[in-house]
Amino acid sequence: MTVSWPHALAVWRRNATMYRRTWWLNILPNFFEPVFYLVSIGIGVGAYVSQMGGMPYIAFLAPGLVCVAAMNGASFEVTYNIYVRLTFEKAYDAMLTTPVEPDDVLAGEVLWAVTRASIYGGTFFLVIAAAGLAPLPRALLAVPIVPLAGLLFAAIGVAFSLRIPTLDLFSFYFTLFLTPLFLFADVFFPLEERLSPGWLRVAEALPLLHPVRLARAAFRGAPAPILVWDVVYILGVSALLLAWARRGVRRRLTS
Amino acid sequence: MIVELANVAKHFGTRVAVDHLDLAVPAGICFGLLGPNGAGKTTTLRMIYGVTRPTTGSVRVFGLDVTHESRAVRARIGVTLQENVLIDAISPVENLRVFGRYHLLREPALSRRIDEVLDFLELRSHASVPVKSLSGGFRRRLAVALSLMNEPELLVLDEPTTGLDPAVRLALWSRVRALQARGTTVLLTTHYMDEAQRLCDRVAIIAGGRVVADASPDALIRQHLAAEAVEVDCTRDEETSLVRTLRPRAQLRVGGRVILFADDVAALVAEIRRSHGDHGRLVVRPANLEDVFLALTGTSLEGS
Secondary structure (H helix, E strand, O other): OOOOHHHHHHHHHHHHHHHHHOHHHHHHHHHHHHHHHHHHHHHHHHHHOOOEOOEOHHHHHHHHHHHHHHHHHHHHHHHHHHHHHHHHOOHHHHHOOOOOOHHHHHHHHHHHHHHHHHHHHHHHHHHHHHOOOOOOOHHHHHOOHHHHHHHHHHHHHHHHHOOOOOHHHHHHHHHHHHHHHHHHOOOOOOHHHHOOHHHHHHHOOOOOHHHHHHHHHHHHOOOOOHHHHHHHHHHHHHHHHHHHHHHHHHHHHOO | OOEEEEEEEEEEOOEEEEEEEEEEEOOOOEEEEEOOOOOOHHHHHHHHOOOOOOOEEEEEEOOEEOOOOHHHHHOOEEEEOOOOOOOOOOOHHHHHHHHHHHOOOOOOHHHHHHHHHHHHOOOHHHOOOOHHHOOHHHHHHHHHHHHOOOOOOEEEEEOOOOOOOHHHHHHHHHHHHHHHHOOOEEEEEEOOHHHHHHHOOEEEEEEOOEEEEEEOHHHHHHHHOOOEEEEEEOOHHHHHHHHHHHOOOEEEEEOOEEEEEEOOOHHHHHHHHHHHOOOOOOEEEEOOHHHHHHHHHOOOOOOO
16 A cells, blocks of 8 residues: 555544644744744853853754754654544544555555744744844855754654554654654764764764754755765655654554 | 355464354345354454355355455445444545555545445534544444445444344334345444344344354244243242143243244233233233344343
8 A cells, every 4th residue: 555645634634623723822932932042052051051062052952942942843843733633533534534645644644743843943944044044145054954853853742643542642753752862863062072072973863963953954054975975864764754643644544 | 146155164373263154145135143252243244255264165246265365355345343443633535545555546536435435324514523422323423434435235234233223223223125226235233122023034043153054034033933922920830830831832931931932822822821811911912033042142232
């Protein structure tokens, strides 16, 4: 069985229909969250930090936070929201009485998570651009990284969600996986200045590191060979996890 | 045949949900699957629309192998699940629009079809209010409306009227008959005997994952019992003597009560009146499917 994109799009549109009704409720926190981080850490903490990674602290922080916004947008969608649709709303049971197949459900949900990530990350980008923290036009190169980051965290989250028996385990996912990533994946301080070469190699496993490095390179206008590896990591890990999730979604939806 | 199951079994681990089931549903009829909860009805339906794969045997719908062509099969069938799956926050019209897109309906056909099903199931008056504010009967009708979006050739209804009040049940039955009149084949499960007897041209009684009888309701009653039933309270000794003298076609015992079946019960009634007097709460009534189920399986259909 392969994905039928028209059917996947119908799944995507179900979520879009629901989201449209409450978009302003969702957009507003999106808008304020980056402002709070930038003011508190960028301006507050930044006042005591003259330089970080060779630039003013707030400028160092801004591209990383764009990726964090994309990560959060995708993650909420493929964890709590998918679980609710699967278990409480039984939305997938209804879809599977129609020509929609499990693969289409997965593709539609991932596509929707990427959309949510793009809305989150895009809003964040607009805020920092308005604050003069995104050097235009070259920082625009960071915009396509937002859906890529969304894809990566949609793949990770959906693979996790399909294999857990209860909703309670999502708190582990957020506290023991996403929070450490947020704190230790190059967003707040440059890993390469704090870790030994051996540990730096280990740190390459951290998923958030890759979109952050790409976004920061775009903001700086400093391409480097390692960025190819970042793109390969994002696409490769996403593909592997989605292949695994495909088996999971069939197992959960059919018997 | 619209639906054909041949020697189908379904095991979940060590549990046998369906056990060598044979079923054939001809075009244009209303076919009822009867059985107590846990008899394998829902599993059988899920195999028919291709969400559950049979462990052994073959399931063909419209002549297609469901296991390999589930997408093509589901494009031509409508399924109303036992539990309504509606989106509470949005209106019936929006629910129908979301569902129609699963069938790849596009404007203007989508809106036209929404109008048709709104009229057909009389949902127009509340078409634009959030679903969460609707009554149980309205929600059920909307659930049926969703499954009609693709103008199905086969409509599958899993316990369509469970938990509904009598007026809503009557309304839904009339809709099922109207669909049948237009040529739609209907396959439903129920544990309501009146529903099966009124709606179904043919019923299959399922118990323990097997079909134990399969015919029209009248034929089942004729084959296994007789046209009329006489119920009376009596002891086992009295039953033995009644059966010996009156030779009914069949008899059933339910607690302290005996049901005797005969095509002409006048003689039975006269004899019981003579031997029992006015005691025993004598009732004469037509034999029904509940009696057939009791006779065939030894258990009550309502699962009491």
